[in-house]
Amino acid sequence: MELKSLKGQHHVSAITAKAEHNYQFYTNILGMRLVKKTVNQDDTSVYHLFYADERGNPGTDLTFFELPYAGQTYRGTNSISLTSLRVPSNEALQYWKKRFEEKEVHHEQIRDYSGRKTLYFEDFEGQRLQLVSDEGSEGVAGGIPWGESPVPKEYAIIGLGPVQLTVPSSEPTAQILTEVLGFRETRAYRSLTEGLNDIRVFETGEGGTGAEVHLEERSDLPRERPGRGSVHHVAFRVEDENELKKWVERLKQLRLPSSGFVERYYFRSLYFREPNGILFELATDGPGFEGDESFESLGETLALPPYLEDQRSQIEAMIKPLNTKR
Numbered sequence: 001m002e003l004k005s006l007k008g009q010h011h012v013s014a015i016t017a018k019a020e021h022n023y024q025f026y027t028n029i030l031g032m033r034l035v036k037k038t039v040n041q042d043d044t045s046v047y048h049l050f051y052a053d054e055r056g057n058p059g060t061d062l063t064f065f066e067l068p069y070a071g072q073t074y075r076g077t078n079s080i081s082l083t084s085l086r087v088p089s090n091e092a093l094q095y096w097k098k099r100f101e102e103k104e105v106h107h108e109q110i111r112d113y114s115g116r117k118t119l120y121f122e123d124f125e126g127q128r129l130q131l132v133s134d135e136g137s138e139g140v141a142g143g144i145p146w147g148e149s150p151v152p153k154e155y156a157i158i159g160l161g162p163v164q165l166t167v168p169s170s171e172p173t174a175q176i177l178t179e180v181l182g183f184r185e186t187r188a189y190r191s192l193t194e195g196l197n198d199i200r201v202f203e204t205g206e207g208g209t210g211a212e213v214h215l216e217e218r219s220d221l222p223r224e225r226p227g228r229g230s231v232h233h234v235a236f237r238v239e240d241e242n243e244l245k246k247w248v249e250r251l252k253q254l255r256l257p258s259s260g261f262v263e264r265y266y267f268r269s270l271y272f273r274e275p276n277g278i279l280f281e282l283a284t285d286g287p288g289f290e291g292d293e294s295f296e297s298l299g300e301t302l303a304l305p306p307y308l309e310d311q312r313s314q315i316e317a318m319i320k321p322l323n324t325k326r
Helices: 020-029 091-103 172-180 241-253 306-318
Strands: 009-016 034-038 045-052 061-068 079-087 107-113 116-122 128-133 157-166 182-190 199-203 212-217 231-238 267-273 279-287
Touching: 009 020, 009 079, 009 091, 009 157, 009 182, 009 279, 020 034, 020 045, 045 306, 079 231, 079 241, 091 116, 091 128, 091 241, 107 212, 128 157, 157 172, 172 199, 172 212, 212 231, 231 241, 241 279
Parallel strands: 009 061, 079 128, 157 212, 231 279
Antiparallel strands: 009 231, 034 045, 045 061, 079 157, 107 116, 116 128, 182 199, 199 212, 267 279
């Protein structure tokens, strides 16, 4: 059974305790578009918010589950410890540094990290984020910024960059990335923390900032206790439903426990955990977010897939109203 290479990042899903503050931060400060306001299909009492480029192209989505009673995150291993967001150029980082100063967003200095210019920052819940410059980068193309964003197009976020995994032992995760998922180990770079092993870089598909996983080994840290501001899972791109079904069969053949095929309406998915417990998802590029809303009105109303539509009244009674009308 021949499988095509994974195409790069599809989305990253994280946890927030405050959907309204989350919406304000990611749209008004980061300038991303809310392309879908829906619910967690595994727990319809909570929101699932999707922020992305102008129409939620695969590889541009940063999503959040709202868990109102989520506690503090205690950072550590067995985690997705850093999510990167791509910007077009080094000059864009200067714009963002000034913007973060004006908006009082916690951030560090622009620095060279992993061979690229980057700017580390955190949202209001301590979500660990990094802007990464696409200047000189080749590989997976970025998305298209939304025309109504408060951020000028030449500086706007254009998609997901590398995700960083922090684990107590890197080799089991590396084997899953290379031997199961088909990533290539391409290079390594020095950790910012003295005395640690180099961080290993893996890429898939066309490579570049939108198709990298960075693997950090930290035997000096406890296991992370997730909460608000932590990442739930990372998803990688699969071309279509037929290809996803091949991946379902591949994991069965390898006797790796998985969810099997999962219908998410906006895309189709497959979930499994790698040996250090991090949740991976494989997700199809389509159908996309315009099956139940027009391009112009994406994210403005509560969208439910057809198989949840008969529960709309109960769902709307359970969740706190969130005004996303523009």
